[in-house]
Amino acid sequence: MTRPDVDGLDALDTPFALVDADRLDRNAARLRDHLGSLGVPLRLHVKTAKSVEVARRVHGDGPITVSTLAEAEHFADAGYRDVLYAVGIAPHKLPRVAALLRRGVTLTVLLDTLVQAEAVAEFARTEGLRVPALIEIDCDGHRGGVAPTDPALVPIGRALGANLAGVLTHAGESYFAYTPDALHKAAQHERDVAVEAATALRDAGLTCDVVSVGSTPTAHAATDLAGVTEVRAGNYVFFDLVMAGIGVCSADDLALSVVVTVIGHQRDRNRILTDGGWMATSRDRGTQAQAVDQGYGLVADLHGDLVPGLLMTGASQEHGVLGTRNGEPVPDLPIGTRLRVLPNHACATAAQHDRYEVVSATAPRRTWSRLRGW
Numbered sequence: 001m002t003r004p005d006v007d008g009l010d011a012l013d014t015p016f017a018l019v020d021a022d023r024l025d026r027n028a029a030r031l032r033d034h035l036g037s038l039g040v041p042l043r044l045h046v047k048t049a050k051s052v053e054v055a056r057r058v059h060g061d062g063p064i065t066v067s068t069l070a071e072a073e074h075f076a077d078a079g080y081r082d083v084l085y086a087v088g089i090a091p092h093k094l095p096r097v098a099a100l101l102r103r104g105v106t107l108t109v110l111l112d113t114l115v116q117a118e119a120v121a122e123f124a125r126t127e128g129l130r131v132p133a134l135i136e137i138d139c140d141g142h143r144g145g146v147a148p149t150d151p152a153l154v155p156i157g158r159a160l161g162a163n164l165a166g167v168l169t170h171a172g173e174s175y176f177a178y179t180p181d182a183l184h185k186a187a188q189h190e191r192d193v194a195v196e197a198a199t200a201l202r203d204a205g206l207t208c209d210v211v212s213v214g215s216t217p218t219a220h221a222a223t224d225l226a227g228v229t230e231v232r233a234g235n236y237v238f239f240d241l242v243m244a245g246i247g248v249c250s251a252d253d254l255a256l257s258v259v260v261t262v263i264g265h266q267r268d269r270n271r272i273l274t275d276g277g278w279m280a281t282s283r284d285r286g287t288q289a290q291a292v293d294q295g296y297g298l299v300a301d302l303h304g305d306l307v308p309g310l311l312m313t314g315a316s317q318e319h320g321v322l323g324t325r326n327g328e329p330v331p332d333l334p335i336g337t338r339l340r341v342l343p344n345h346a347c348a349t350a351a352q353h354d355r356y357e358v359v360s361a362t363a364p365r366r367t368w369s370r371l372r373g374w
Helices: 019-037 052-059 069-077 089-104 116-129 151-165 170-175 179-204 216-221 240-245 346-352
Strands: 016-020 043-044 064-066 082-088 108-109 134-137 162-170 209-213 230-233 258-267 270-274 299-300 306-315 321-323 338-342 355-359 366-369
Touching: 016 019, 019 052, 019 216, 043 052, 052 069, 052 366, 064 069, 069 082, 082 355, 089 116, 089 355, 108 116, 116 134, 116 151, 134 151, 134 179, 151 162, 151 179, 162 179, 170 179, 170 216, 170 366, 179 209, 179 216, 216 230, 258 346, 270 306
Parallel strands: 016 355, 043 064, 043 230, 064 082, 082 108, 108 134, 134 162, 162 209, 209 230
Antiparallel strands: 016 258, 258 270, 258 338, 270 321, 299 306, 299 338, 306 321, 355 366
């Protein structure tokens, strides 16, 4: 694998978020080719990178999913016109939705209760707008949504009236599927539940144009998407150690890391200290429940090559602690050595930063912006 050009990174203050653009491109191509073979389009979820530069590089100006209205507004400012806000709508946020609709943005909202549906329908009538809405379907008990057999499904659809756009489900439990067979079953179940819900609405005489499914694990594991109109995924642009732990990717695919500097040694405790604590890497311990606990993240050198046996074992606000998994001596890394920490959860780690430094084997270093806030 060609290594990125890291010239100039020593001049930047640490800690900072680093993106390997070559890995990013490779990750994007892999999912694009897979979904292309299944004949279903991707609706990129921008919640992981929250960066217009990343979105344009991997998805052009295609349809996107957002997790906050701040993202919707930010990407609308950048020219994106097909946006799905995939968090249950709170009625007090509908004026912000209306403002985007009046700007020519097709902003679709999400809901799973009759109260929300009635609020959306009343707001749409009052404002003289159509507020397209998807009904969230629960496919695995992970989060929100109604079951496709829930008696509330059709009344919610009827309450929405002309605002009903379709259904959406998210296989959140796929993050705990640890074998190829389990991942495939999660993807198939996600598809089956979404199609079942869409059929129930259509059988009741309601329109259901959109059947939206997606998570990074199921997007890669799916082999049958009949009846599905779009797939959502976002983590895949960077990947992380949780995804590597369930076999969706390998550590060599991780495009995001945090660059830190060695600032101390505790030789009697077999530890190395860095200037990157949980404020830089997050507190996420998502691999703790997996077969291999990666602590707060694996450690690589500045070129991205893993340092054998070394991981981030502890974190306070601005201090990172590096150690070894089985008590082997830590490597002799002088004060001032720069290292990369590979994240457990790319979304959580990226959220600690407002920009990315971007390296590649074929292009000079760049800086990409990142949105924060709600």
